[in-house]
Amino acid sequence: MAVAELTSAAGSIAPRRRRAWAAVSRIGGGLAILIPILLLSSLITYSLGALSNSNPAATILGQDAATPAAVAKLDKALGLDKPLLVQYWDWLTQAVQGHLGTSYFTQIPVSQSIAQRLPVDLSIAILAVILAVLTGGTAGTVAAIRRGGWVDRAVTLVCSAVSTLPAFVVGIILVVLFAVVWRVLPANGYVGPSGGIVPWLQHIILPSLALSLQVSADIARQLRTSLVSVLEQDYIVGARVRGLPYRRILVRHALRNASGPALTILGNDFPIMLAGAVAAEAVFSLPGLGQLLLESAQTRDIPVVQGVLLVVSTFVIVINLVVNTTLNLLYRSSDGVSA
Amino acid sequence: MAGNPPPDEVLGIEDLHVTVHDGAATAIRGVSLSVRTGEIVGLVGESGSGKTLTCRAALGVIPASCAISQGTISFGRQDVTDLSRRGWERLHGTGMGAVFQDPASYLNPNLTVGSQLAEVLRVKQRMPRRQAHRTSIELFTAVGLHGPERVFHQIPAELSGGMLQRVMIAIAISCGPRLLIADEATTALDVTIQAEIIELLRDLRDQRGLAVLFVSHDLAVIRELCDRVVVFYAGEVVESGSVEEIIERPSHPYTQALLRVASVGDYGRRELQVIPGQPPRVGAEITGCRFAARCPAAIAACRSGPVDLTMLAHGHDARCVRASDPELAAITAAAPADGLVAPDAELAVR
Amino acid sequence: MSERDRRTLTGSGSVLRLPSARIAVVIVAIVVVLAIFGSALAPQNPLAINASALFQGPSPHHLLGTDYLGRDVLSRLMAGTRLSVLTAFEAVGIGLVLGGPLGIATVFLGKWFDFGANRVADALMTLPYIFFAVAVTAALGNGLVQAMFAVGILLAPGFFRVTRAATLEYARAQYVEAAELLGASKLHVIRVHVVRKVLPNLAVMTATATAGALLAVSFLTFLGIGVQPPAPTWGGVLSSDLDYLNLSPWAPFIPGVLIAITVGALNTLADAFRDRTGPGTLTVADPVIKTHSTLTLEAADGRQPAA
Numbered sequence: 001m002a003v004a005e006l007t008s009a010a011g012s013i014a015p016r017r018r019r020a021w022a023a024v025s026r027i028g029g030g031l032a033i034l035i036p037i038l039l040l041s042s043l044i045t046y047s048l049g050a051l052s053n054s055n056p057a058a059t060i061l062g063q064d065a066a067t068p069a070a071v072a073k074l075d076k077a078l079g080l081d082k083p084l085l086v087q088y089w090d091w092l093t094q095a096v097q098g099h100l101g102t103s104y105f106t107q108i109p110v111s112q113s114i115a116q117r118l119p120v121d122l123s124i125a126i127l128a129v130i131l132a133v134l135t136g137g138t139a140g141t142v143a144a145i146r147r148g149g150w151v152d153r154a155v156t157l158v159c160s161a162v163s164t165l166p167a168f169v170v171g172i173i174l175v176v177l178f179a180v181v182w183r184v185l186p187a188n189g190y191v192g193p194s195g196g197i198v199p200w201l202q203h204i205i206l207p208s209l210a211l212s213l214q215v216s217a218d219i220a221r222q223l224r225t226s227l228v229s230v231l232e233q234d235y236i237v238g239a240r241v242r243g244l245p246y247r248r249i250l251v252r253h254a255l256r257n258a259s260g261p262a263l264t265i266l267g268n269d270f271p272i273m274l275a276g277a278v279a280a281e282a283v284f285s286l287p288g289l290g291q292l293l294l295e296s297a298q299t300r301d302i303p304v305v306q307g308v309l310l311v312v313s314t315f316v317i318v319i320n321l322v323v324n325t326t327l328n329l330l331y332r333s334s335d336g337v338s339a
Numbered sequence: 340m341a342g343n344p345p346p347d348e349v350l351g352i353e354d355l356h357v358t359v360h361d362g363a364a365t366a367i368r369g370v371s372l373s374v375r376t377g378e379i380v381g382l383v384g385e386s387g388s389g390k391t392l393t394c395r396a397a398l399g400v401i402p403a404s405c406a407i408s409q410g411t412i413s414f415g416r417q418d419v420t421d422l423s424r425r426g427w428e429r430l431h432g433t434g435m436g437a438v439f440q441d442p443a444s445y446l447n448p449n450l451t452v453g454s455q456l457a458e459v460l461r462v463k464q465r466m467p468r469r470q471a472h473r474t475s476i477e478l479f480t481a482v483g484l485h486g487p488e489r490v491f492h493q494i495p496a497e498l499s500g501g502m503l504q505r506v507m508i509a510i511a512i513s514c515g516p517r518l519l520i521a522d523e524a525t526t527a528l529d530v531t532i533q534a535e536i537i538e539l540l541r542d543l544r545d546q547r548g549l550a551v552l553f554v555s556h557d558l559a560v561i562r563e564l565c566d567r568v569v570v571f572y573a574g575e576v577v578e579s580g581s582v583e584e585i586i587e588r589p590s591h592p593y594t595q596a597l598l599r600v601a602s603v604g605d606y607g608r609r610e611l612q613v614i615p616g617q618p619p620r621v622g623a624e625i626t627g628c629r630f631a632a633r634c635p636a637a638i639a640a641c642r643s644g645p646v647d648l649t650m651l652a653h654g655h656d657a658r659c660v661r662a663s664d665p666e667l668a669a670i671t672a673a674a675p676a677d678g679l680v681a682p683d684a685e686l687a688v689r
Numbered sequence: 690m691s692e693r694d695r696r697t698l699t700g701s702g703s704v705l706r707l708p709s710a711r712i713a714v715v716i717v718a719i720v721v722v723l724a725i726f727g728s729a730l731a732p733q734n735p736l737a738i739n740a741s742a743l744f745q746g747p748s749p750h751h752l753l754g755t756d757y758l759g760r761d762v763l764s765r766l767m768a769g770t771r772l773s774v775l776t777a778f779e780a781v782g783i784g785l786v787l788g789g790p791l792g793i794a795t796v797f798l799g800k801w802f803d804f805g806a807n808r809v810a811d812a813l814m815t816l817p818y819i820f821f822a823v824a825v826t827a828a829l830g831n832g833l834v835q836a837m838f839a840v841g842i843l844l845a846p847g848f849f850r851v852t853r854a855a856t857l858e859y860a861r862a863q864y865v866e867a868a869e870l871l872g873a874s875k876l877h878v879i880r881v882h883v884v885r886k887v888l889p890n891l892a893v894m895t896a897t898a899t900a901g902a903l904l905a906v907s908f909l910t911f912l913g914i915g916v917q918p919p920a921p922t923w924g925g926v927l928s929s930d931l932d933y934l935n936l937s938p939w940a941p942f943i944p945g946v947l948i949a950i951t952v953g954a955l956n957t958l959a960d961a962f963r964d965r966t967g968p969g970t971l972t973v974a975d976p977v978i979k980t981h982s983t984l985t986l987e988a989a990d991g992r993q994p995a996a
Contacts, residue, residue, distance in 0.1 A: 014489065015451075015489065015492045015493045015494075015497060016492050019494070033808075033811070036808055036812075037808060037811050037812045037815060038812075038815075040808060040809060040812035041812040041813070041815055041816055044812065044813070044816070045816075045821075045824060048824050048825060048827070048828040163956075164949055164952050164953035164956060165949055166904050166907075166908065166948070166949075166952070168907075168908055168911055168927075169927075169945045169948060169949060172927065172930075172931060172941045172945060173941075173942070173945065175931075175934065176934060176938050176939070176941065176942070179934075180934045180935060180938045181938055187934070233444070234439070234441070234444040234445050235444060235445050235446055235447050235448070237400055237445065238439070238444075238445030238446060238447075238507075239447070240400060240427075240431065241398055241400060241431050241432075241436070241437040241511075242431060242432050242436075242459050242463075242510060242511075243428055243429070243430070243431030243432030243433060243459070243462075243463055243514070244428075244432075244458070244459065244462055244463075245428055245462070246424065246428070248462065252458075253447050253450075256449065257447070257448075257449055271814075271815070271816075271817040271818075272817075274817040274819075274820070275817050275818065275819040275820075275908070278819050278820070278912070279908065279911075282911065282912055282928075283931065290819075290820075293820060293823050293824070294823060294912060294913070296827065297823045297824065297826050297827035297831070298827075298831065300827050300828075301827075302827065302828075305823075305824050305827045305828075306824075308820070308824075309816070309820055309821070309824050312816075312817060312820050313815055313816060316815045316816075316817070317815060320815070330449065331449050332448075332449045332450070332451075332494050
C-alpha cells in the first residue's frame with residue numbers, strides 16, 4: 001500500500017479525477033437508458049396519430065371539397081402517404097431541430113403555440129417546486145429533529161391527509177377560500193411577469209400551491225424518515241465530538257446525506273405535478289399547455305397533440321436527468337446513500 | 340518528583356452513576372478516576388463493563404435513554420456534569436478530542452477526509468481556507484500519513500482502517516486539546532498498524548503533553564502504552580494503579596484472571612484460558628461483590644455487603660475484601676481455567 | 690401508517706382488525722353498492738330540473754342541496770357513481786390483464802425480452818397519465834371508455850413490475866428448481882407457487898391502481914372528457930360547481946370530499962394490505978397514478994428502479 005502511494009505521482013488530483021469519472025459514467029449510463037425511453041415514448045405518442053381513424057386530410061378540406069383526388073393530393077403534401085416509421089423518423093428529426101409541424105386547422109406552427117403557452121406552465125411549475133421543497137423540507141426536518149413530539153405527529157397526520165387530495169380538488173378549495181370567500185387573490189386568468197411582478201405572483205400563487213401540496217407532503221414524509229435514520233448514524237456523533245455547531249451538522253452533514261431519497265421523490269412526482277398543472281389550468285382558467293392539449297384533442301388536431309406530448313415527455317426525462325446528476329454530486333461514495 | 344508541583348488534572352470523574360433504559364437500570368456505579376496532563380490512562384474490561392459508557396459520559400455524548408444520576412465529571416477545573424449543549428460545543432475539539440473503534444463510520448462517507456479536517460479548522464479556529472488546507476496537510480503528515488496531499492482528497496471508503504484512524508487522530512488533535520479519549524482505537528486494526536498507532540499516541544503525549552484516556556480490552560496493548568490502568572467490571576472500578584503495579588502485583592481476582600487469560604505478566608501460558616461464568620446483567624442489583632459469583636476466592640464476607648476500594652500502595656486501589664490477603668494470588672493462580680461458558684472471545688489469549 | 694397500526698397488523702389475522710381498515714372497507718362497500726344500484730337508490734330523479742329550487746342548501750327534501758338547475762345533488766352523485774366506478778374498474782382490469790401475465794412471462798422468456806419489456810414499461814411510466822389519456826381521445830374519439838383505456842395501459846407497467854418482482858424472487862428459489870427436477874412443468878410451477886406468492890402483492894397494487902383510476906376518472910370528467918350532459922359524473926358535478934362559485938361557494942366541497950374519501954379509503958386498504966405482507970416485498974412497484982406515494986417510499990432509496 002505504501003509503495004502504491006509513493007509511485008502515484010499524480011498526487012492529489014487522482015482521487016478526484018477518478019471519482020469524477022465514476023460519476024460521469026453513472027450519469028452517462030442513466031442517459032443511455034433515458035434516450036431509448038424518450039424515443040420509445042415519442043414513438044408511442046406518434047403512433048396515436050396513426051391510430052386515429054379520422055382522415056386529417058378530409059377534415060382539413062372539409063366535407064364538400066374532400067374528393068378522393070383532393071384528399072390524395074393533400075395526403076401527399078402532408079406526407080401522410082408514407083409508411084408509419086418513415087413518417088415517425090421525419091417527424092422526429094424535424095422535432096429535434098425545433099420544428100414540430102403545423103396545426104391542421106390554424107396553420108400556426110406547433111412550436112409557436114407551445115412556446116406561447118410554455119411560460120405559463122413553467123412559472124407555475126417552478127414556483128410549485130420551490131414551494132414544495134421549502135414547505136416539505138422544513139416540515140420533514142422539524143418533524144425529524146423533534147421526533148416523537150407533537151410537531152412530528154401533526155406533520156405526519158397532515159401529510160397523510162394531504163396526500164389523498166388531488167391537485168384539482170386542492171385547487172378548488174384554494175379558489176373557494178382565497179378568491180371567493182376572502183377575495184384576496186384572483187380566481188382565474190394569467191398575467192405574465194411583463195405585466196408587473198406583483199400581479200404575476202398574485203395569479204400564479206394559488207395554482208402553484210395547488211400543485212405543490214401533494215409533492216410537499218411526499219417530500220416531508222420521506223425526508224423525515226431519512227433524516228431520522230441519518231441522525232442515528234455514528235458520523236453525526238463524530239461531528240459532534242469535533243465541536244461543530246449543531247446547525248452546521250444538521251445542514252452540512254445530516255441533511256446533505258438524507259436528502260437523496262427525498263430528491264428522488266421529487267423526480268418521481270414530477271409527472272404528478274404535470275397532471276396537477278393541467279388541473280390548475282382548468283380550475284384557474286390559465287392558458288397553458290394542458291388547455292392547448294384539450295382543445296386540440298377535441299378538434300383532433302393531431303400535430304399539436306403530438307407536439308405537446310413530445311415536449312412534456314422531454315421535460316420529464318430532463319427532470320429525471322437533473323435529479324440523477326444531483327444525486328451523483330451529493331453522494332460521492334456508492335455506499336454513501338444512507339436510507 | 341520532589342519540588343515539582345503535581346501536573347494538573349485534566350479529567351476528573353468522581354463517584355459517577357449512570358442509569359440506562361430511561362432509568363430502569365444503573366449501568367455504572369460509583370466510578371472514580373482521573374487523568375493528568377501528559378498521562379496515558381488505560382481503561383480495561385469486558386464488553387458491557389461500563390468503560391465505553393464512562394467515556395461517552397466524559398465526552399458528553401451519552402445516548403438519550405441514559406442519564407447521569409449521581410456524581411461529577413470535571414474537565415480541568417470546570418464541572419461539566421450538567422454542561423449545556425453550547426458548552427459542550429465549545430469544549431469539544433479545543434478541550435478534548437475523541438477517536439473510536441471504527442473510524443470509517445465516524446466520518447461522513449460523502450465528503451473527503453481532508454475537507455472534514457479543514458472544516459474543523461475553519462469553524463473552530465476561524466482559519467481561512469488556504470491556511471486550513473495547509474494545516475490539514477501538516478497534521479496528516481504529523482500523524483504519519485504518506486502522501487497527505489493525495490489523502491486529503493479521498494473519501495473514507497478509499498482509505499484503509501489504519502489510515503482512517505490516523506485521520507481521526509489528526510482531526511481529534513487539530514485544535515490542540517488537552518485530552519484525547521480513545522475508545523478501542525486499535526481494536527479493529529491489525530497488529531503492525533496497531534503498533535504504529537500506539538507509537539503515534541506516545542509521541543503525541545511526549546511532544547504535546549497530551550493526556551490520553553485509552554480504552555481497550557487488550558491488556559497487552561495497555562501494558563505497552565499506558566502509565567496507569569483502571570480495571571472495570573460490571574459497571575464498577577475494581578482495581579486501579581500504575582501499570583507496573585497492576586501487571587506485577589494485581590490484587591483483585593478479576594485482574595489476576597484477566598492477566599492469566601491474556602498471558603501477560605507472570606501468568607504467561609500457552610493454552611486457551613477462560614474465566615468461568617458470565618458477568619452479571621447490566622444494571623443487575625447484587626449485594627456484595629459483583630465478581631463473587633465467578634471468583635475462586637470468594638468468602639462469606641464478599642457477599643454480605645457493599646465492598647469499598649481498599650488502598651494498597653500509593654495510587655493502587657482494589658475493590659476486594661481479601662485484597663491484602665497474601666494467599667489470594669495463590670488461590671486464583673490455582674483456579675481451574677476451563678469454565679463451562681467462555682466469556683467474550685476477546686479475552687482469549689492472543 | 691402509524692407505528693401503533695403497524696404493530697396491530699403484524700402477525701396472522703385478517704386485515705380487518707385495524708379500525709381504519711374497517712372504515713375503509715365500509716366506504717368501499719358503499720361505493721360499490723351505489724355503483725351497482727346507482728339510480729335505483731337515489732331519492733330523486735337525478736335529471737329532474739326544477740327551476741324554482743336553484744342553489745338550495747341542504748334540507749330534508751334535498752339532503753345535499755340542489756345545483757344550478759335545481760337538480761338534487763345527492764341523487765346526481767349517487768347516479769354518477771356507476772359510471773365512475775365502472776370505468777375505473779375498466780382501467781384497472783386492462784392494466785391487470787396486460788401487465789400481470791406479462792410480468793410473470795418475462796422472467797421465463799429470456800434476457801432480451803425482459804430488457805425490452807422493462808424499457809417499454811419505463812417509457813410508459815414517463816408519460817403523465819392525463820396527457821396520454823387526452824391524447825388518446827384525440828386519436829380514438831372523445832369518450833370516457835377510450836380515455837380510461839389509455840389509463841389502463843399506463844397502469845399496466847405497475848402490475849408488470851409487481852408480478853415480475855414476485856416471480857423473480859420465486860423463480861430463483863431453491864424449491865422451484867427442486868420441483869422442476871421432480872418433473873413439474875414450468876406452467877405448473879407458475880400456477881401453484883408463483884401465483885400464490887404474487888397474490889398479496891397484487892392485491893396491494895390493485896387497491897392502489899383502483900384509487901388512481903378513480904382519481905383519473907374524476908379528473909377526466911372534470912376536464913370534460915366523455916361527459917355527455919346531462920348524465921352525472923363526480924368530476925362533472927365538480928366542474929359545473931366551479932362555474933357557479935360566486936353563487937354557491939361551498940358546493941364543490943361535496944363532490945370533492947366524496948372523491949377524496951373514496952380514494953383515501955382505497956389507499957388505506959392498500960396500506961393495510963401492504964403492511965400485512967411486509968414492506969420488503971414491494972420494493973419495485975411504482976404506481977403510475979400516484980395519489981399516495983407510500984409505495985414509492987421503498988423504491989426511492991436512491992437507487993435506479995430495478996432494471
